[in-house]
Amino acid sequence: MSWIDDDPELGGEPRPYVPSTEPVVIRIQEVAKRFVLRHTRSMKEAFVWLIKGRKGDLSEKFNALDGVDLQIREGERVALLGLNGSGKSTLLKLISGVMHPDGGDIKTRGRIAGLIEVGAGFHPDLTGRDNVYLNGAILGMTKEEIDANFQSIVDFSEIEQFIDTEVKFYSSGMYLRLAFAVAVHTDPEIFLVDEILAVGDEPFQKKCIRKIKELSDRGKTLVVVSHDLDMVAKLCERGVVLERGRVVQDGDIRDAVTRLRG
Amino acid sequence: MTDISERAFQSPGRGRGLVDALKNRYLLRLLVDKDLQVRYRGSVLGILWSYVKPGVQFIVFYIALGVFLELNKGLENYAVYLFSGIILLNFFGEAFGNGARCMVGNGALIKKIYLPRELFSVSTIWVALVHFLPQLLVLLIACFVVGWHPGPMQLAAAVVGMMIMVIFSFGLGLIFGVANVFFRDAENIVDLLVMVATWLSPVMYPWERVAGAVPEWGLHLYLCNPITVAVELFHYAFWAPTTGMEWHVPPNLLTLWVPVAIVLALLFLFVGDLLFKKFEGSFAQEL
Numbered sequence: 001m002s003w004i005d006d007d008p009e010l011g012g013e014p015r016p017y018v019p020s021t022e023p024v025v026i027r028i029q030e031v032a033k034r035f036v037l038r039h040t041r042s043m044k045e046a047f048v049w050l051i052k053g054r055k056g057d058l059s060e061k062f063n064a065l066d067g068v069d070l071q072i073r074e075g076e077r078v079a080l081l082g083l084n085g086s087g088k089s090t091l092l093k094l095i096s097g098v099m100h101p102d103g104g105d106i107k108t109r110g111r112i113a114g115l116i117e118v119g120a121g122f123h124p125d126l127t128g129r130d131n132v133y134l135n136g137a138i139l140g141m142t143k144e145e146i147d148a149n150f151q152s153i154v155d156f157s158e159i160e161q162f163i164d165t166e167v168k169f170y171s172s173g174m175y176l177r178l179a180f181a182v183a184v185h186t187d188p189e190i191f192l193v194d195e196i197l198a199v200g201d202e203p204f205q206k207k208c209i210r211k212i213k214e215l216s217d218r219g220k221t222l223v224v225v226s227h228d229l230d231m232v233a234k235l236c237e238r239g240v241v242l243e244r245g246r247v248v249q250d251g252d253i254r255d256a257v258t259r260l261r262g
Numbered sequence: 263m264t265d266i267s268e269r270a271f272q273s274p275g276r277g278r279g280l281v282d283a284l285k286n287r288y289l290l291r292l293l294v295d296k297d298l299q300v301r302y303r304g305s306v307l308g309i310l311w312s313y314v315k316p317g318v319q320f321i322v323f324y325i326a327l328g329v330f331l332e333l334n335k336g337l338e339n340y341a342v343y344l345f346s347g348i349i350l351l352n353f354f355g356e357a358f359g360n361g362a363r364c365m366v367g368n369g370a371l372i373k374k375i376y377l378p379r380e381l382f383s384v385s386t387i388w389v390a391l392v393h394f395l396p397q398l399l400v401l402l403i404a405c406f407v408v409g410w411h412p413g414p415m416q417l418a419a420a421v422v423g424m425m426i427m428v429i430f431s432f433g434l435g436l437i438f439g440v441a442n443v444f445f446r447d448a449e450n451i452v453d454l455l456v457m458v459a460t461w462l463s464p465v466m467y468p469w470e471r472v473a474g475a476v477p478e479w480g481l482h483l484y485l486c487n488p489i490t491v492a493v494e495l496f497h498y499a500f501w502a503p504t505t506g507m508e509w510h511v512p513p514n515l516l517t518l519w520v521p522v523a524i525v526l527a528l529l530f531l532f533v534g535d536l537l538f539k540k541f542e543g544s545f546a547q548e549l
């Protein structure tokens with residue numbers, strides 16, 4: 001099995017999933033997201049289409065999410081599972097507001113920090129230091145908050161030596177370290193993590209997971225997307241399985257993992 | 263900390279357009295800094311370049327057009343006349359051009375993380391203003407050399423002219439910035455428009471030439487262009503006081519055409535903001 005079993009802090013059985021009575025912080029109702037498969041990028045094509053009386057579909061549509069209903073309560077640790085292309089990242093992007101749903105409704109409350117892709121919010125031509133400020137501000141921190149947390153962010157990322165290097169020279173793990181460090185320091189109430197821990201080395205992954213645990217112990221809500229079933233089984237107590245854009249299972253993480261393995 | 267159950271639900275990613283952009287001052291400043299820093303990265307003179315370029319431009323105009331072509335004889339202080347219009351068009355070109363490109367240019371950010379995206383447009387305006395300042399300085403130096411003595415009316419005209427230009431370029435930039443996400447053709451149209459705008463406003467020639475060549479409604483159409491009005495305001499503010507001759511502003515400039523230009527510019531801004539709010543939701547998947 002994985003290293004996660006050797007870590008005394010992370011070991012032990014996960015708590016069984018009990019639907020809680022805490023207030024709902026993410027409410028997803030009948031959400032649909034459609035993507036266009038063939039894009040028209042030129043006005044000529046669109047114009048010809050209009051002239052011809054809008055005959056035929058300009059572009060093929062495809063449902064990435066199709067009637068998703070989900071309620072996530074404060075303090076829950078939810079794993080979003082499913083095969084490639086099942087719509088997990090799309091759902092996280094809708095929750096964080098990067099994209100809007102085409103149908104249904106999403107409502108959230110509380111500050112959200114989304115670690116949806118490594119290095120999102122980083123500008124390659126700026127130094128690590130400038131990027132900490134830029135990323136922090138994008139995630140909603142004030143200058144004073146960033147100033148106060150700067151040293152702690154750098155310490156967490158363990159890349160002090162490279163902090164004044166332009167981030168385009170960073171390795172993907174270094175990107176992740178800095179991005180993760182900034183995100184956990186924004187003190188979000190809801191934390192969305194998409195598959196990004198994969199590029200970190202083992203010690204840093206452990207550190208991140210300890211940090212995530214710590215946040216969750218302080219009552220933060222957690223939504224994690226990962227294909228590392230062992231890890232999510234330790235981290236989360238609730239598993240939601242997506243299949244071709246629909247929720248096919250929602251409940252105890254162990255059942256979800258069994259379903260995916262089976 | 264307030265109890266989360268007492269807070270209202272919000273729709274993620276539904277910005278309030280410009281309002282959001284104005285609330286995030288600190289982030290705006292960082293974005294402007296970022297743009298400037300990236301632009302002048304690795305150059306020794308850095309931002310000094312934005313002083314060198316207009317300075318050289320002015321000297322070249324003065325020598326080539328004023329002395330060699332003797333355009334000074336037709337229009338007194340032609341170089342000042344030309345330059346006061348050119349810097350507005352330079353501003354327009356940069357603000358509008360970068361405004362149209364900024365959504366696609368910041369695609370990497372837009373796709374991965376939510377922030378009020380109109381901030382990118384606002385920041386291009388600030389960057390354009392930062393580059394406008396040195397040009398204004400060169401103009402002022404030239405004006406003082408040839409004996410500029412402005413009154414309060416002139417100064418007010420300059421401020422109003424600049425405001426029209428800022429609002430108009432911002433609105434157009436928003437509209438084309440949105441269009442560019444869906445059709446990359448928009449970028450090329452922008453370059454064309456900037457070129458056309460330079461010739462369709464009284465930058466190189468005096469407006470009387472237009473009045474002499476077209477019927478009255480043509481002149482009215484010509485004066486409906488907010489850029490024309492802004493350029494004329496700048497001529498009135500910077501060039502007119504340096505010349506001895508009585509200067510003819512277009513009829514009703516201050517009483518009719520300035521208000522028209524302000525309304526039109528605000529209309530463009532309003533439409534831009536509206537389009538922006540309508541289409542912002544699909545930026546991430548289209549980029």
Ligand SMILES: Nc1ncnc2c1ncn2[C@@H]1O[C@H](COP(=O)(O)OP(=O)(O)OP(=O)(O)O)[C@@H](O)[C@H]1O
Pocket residue numbers: 035036037064082083084085086087088089090091546547548
């Ligand atoms: N911007 C887009 N335009 C068109 N199709 C898209 C876009 N983004 C995602 N899709 C499609 O939506 C579907 C779901 O994608 P999504 O990224 O949510 O999958 P996922 O569950 O995160 O997969 P993975 O496990 O591989 O990360 C995929 O078929 C993908 O091709």
Ligand SMILES: [Mg+2]
Pocket residue numbers: 088089090194195
């Ligand atoms: Mg994914």
